Amino acid sequence: MYHSAMPEPPLRPPMRQAILDAAIDTFARNPGASLSEVATRAGVGRASLHRHFASRADLIAAASGQCMDEIDAATAAALKDARTARDRLSRMLEAVVPLGDRYHFLVSEIVDDESVHKRYEDELDWLGHLADDLKAEGVIAADVPRSWVVANIDAQTWLAWSEVAAGRLAPAHAADLALRTLLEGLGP
Amino acid sequence: MYHSAMPEPPLRPPMRQAILDAAIDTFARNPGASLSEVATRAGVGRASLHRHFASRADLIAAASGQCMDEIDAATAAALKDARTARDRLSRMLEAVVPLGDRYHFLVSEIVDDESVHKRYEDELDWLGHLADDLKAEGVIAADVPRSWVVANIDAQTWLAWSEVAAGRLAPAHAADLALRTLLEGLGP
DNA sequence: GCGGAATGATACATTTATGTCTCATACGAG
DNA sequence: CTCGTATGAGACATAAATGTATCATTCCGC
Structure with missing residues (x-):
């Protein structure tokens, strides 16, 4: 050695x-x-x-940053070779569903920290653009409001992880169901 | 007089x-x-x-009971002349979406009170049966897990209210979107 | 093995929420 | 108008969480 x-x-x-x-x-x-x-x-x-x-707020801010780092890393890797918006959605779900606890933490904590808040806004913005692209591709119906698409992507991500965490579904199955629910539910 | x-x-x-x-x-x-x-x-x-x-727990238990009473009353009235399961789903959404804040309260509070907990279980049970009936009617695909249907009904209800509360959608529009997302998203 | 740094345990002061109590007041029924 | 009741305001004791400080011990590099 x-x-x-x-x-x-x-x-x-x-x-x-x-x-x-x-x-x-x-x-x-x-x-x-x-x-x-x-x-x-x-x-x-x-x-x-x-x-x-030093303080509870410090810990929460640091934990939030950590979660965002992990989610960003996972999605960045998953999105590397996604060509269509539909692909981006699919790969993002597969990547993020296993990180649902991190995700849930961010949702359950109201973050005061400014930089964390900004990153969260950016994330929502990114989802908004994804929604726009999905509509442009015709994968999602044009008459579905952007905010409904964004909120549903969020919700299905959380739902899928939730079912996995409860032991009711396998991760791949849950991500599949989430994707299907989104595409069929919001499709033209 | x-x-x-x-x-x-x-x-x-x-x-x-x-x-x-x-x-x-x-x-x-x-x-x-x-x-x-x-x-x-x-x-x-x-x-x-x-x-x-007398105590915080008392207040929360009473508030939970109140919420359940209101939700039960609203749904009971709405379900009076619903013949199909699909009708039940539709009318339930219309009735419950405006009560989203009551609904959210129940979700955000972990209720220790036993009777409240039991009523919540019953509610979930009712949703489960609704899911079964929806499948039997062929409105929802047979290969979608029961728990996924139940969780999605919950989620879409909350989503719809959320969008209404944020001022982004009108109540009727939100309930419509929720119903559509459920039927198309989980349909055969 | 030695010495410094990090850790665990503990004690402490401070803050905040909770639950109880008292008292003066306002309100309504008679 | 008067009495009984409910309310609001505030004092008070208690409990719990937080943040700080201290001290003995453990761990690691040297």
């Missing part, structure tokens, strides 16, 4: 990451949960949590 | 009702809101609130 210095990420994932994960998990289930619960779930003392995140 | 004892509800709606309405409104927006906020929105003192509802 001569070359032990492999480019691995920190062997013991830093505590910060464990806390963020625990926060996302905990707050997604119960937005009013206490920091003690988060610390406990992370397997960390409450004091240590405060060493990494 | 000899027969003054008409079966009118209390002429000055009792404070209890104002508090319940304020609670539903407040908690639907922010499940973590304080009782002070509720009292203020109801236009009453916090002490008076406690005279009618």
Whole structure:
């Protein structure tokens, strides 16, 4: 074992990451949960949590950023070779459905942080353009309001993850159902 | 005016009702809101609130019951002369969409109260049977899982109200879109 | 093994919500 | 008009969460 210095990420994932994960998990289930619960779930003392995140708001802002990073990364990878808008929708669903808990966290937390809020607006904007493109392709009927399309994409994403999380559907099946519901439900 | 004892509800709606309405409104927006906020929105003192509802849990349980009563009444009236399952779905949407805030309250609050919980289960059960009937009528495809249908009816109801509350759609239009999305999206 | 940094446990002060209580007042029935 | 009741305002005690500080211990690099 001569070359032990492999480019691995920190062997013991830093505590910060464990806390963020625990926060996302905990707050997604119960937005009013206490920091003690988060610390406990992370397997960390409450004091240590405060060493990494000065305040509750700090933690939530950081967790939101983390969620958006993960979602952005997943969608960016999935959208790489999508040519049509329909393809983009399909691949985005497949990519995001497994991240439903991250997604749910963002929805359940009202984020005060400005930069987080801006990213969220951008995300909605992106969905709006996707809706426009879907209409232009004739995949979605022209008389369906843009906001209805956007809201439905959001809702079906969340629904699909929800069914997966409840153990009622397999991830691929759920993403399929979401896509089908969207295309048939809003199609011409 | 000899027969003054008409079966009118209390002429000055009792404070209890104002508090319940304020609670539903407040908690639907922010499940973590304080009782002070509720009292203020109801236009009453916090002490008076406690005279009618001993604890926060009491208030939430009562508000939940109230919501369910209203939803039950609205749907019962709407379903009176619905012959097909498709009719039931359509009329239910029209009846419940305007009550979206009541509906949202029930979803946003985790209800501990046992009787409320039971009524909620019954409601889900009813939706499940509706889904079965819709499938039997051939309005909804047989290969769509029951839970997906139920979850989607829930989601579309909430979506429609949401768009109405945001001022983006008229109530009738929103209910129509919800019905269409369901029938086309889950149809054979 | 040593020494510094990070952690866990604990105590503490502060804040906020909750629930109870009292008292003065306003309101309505008689 | 008067009495009883309900209300509003506020004081109060309690509980819980938050944020800070301290100290002993553990862990890691050296």
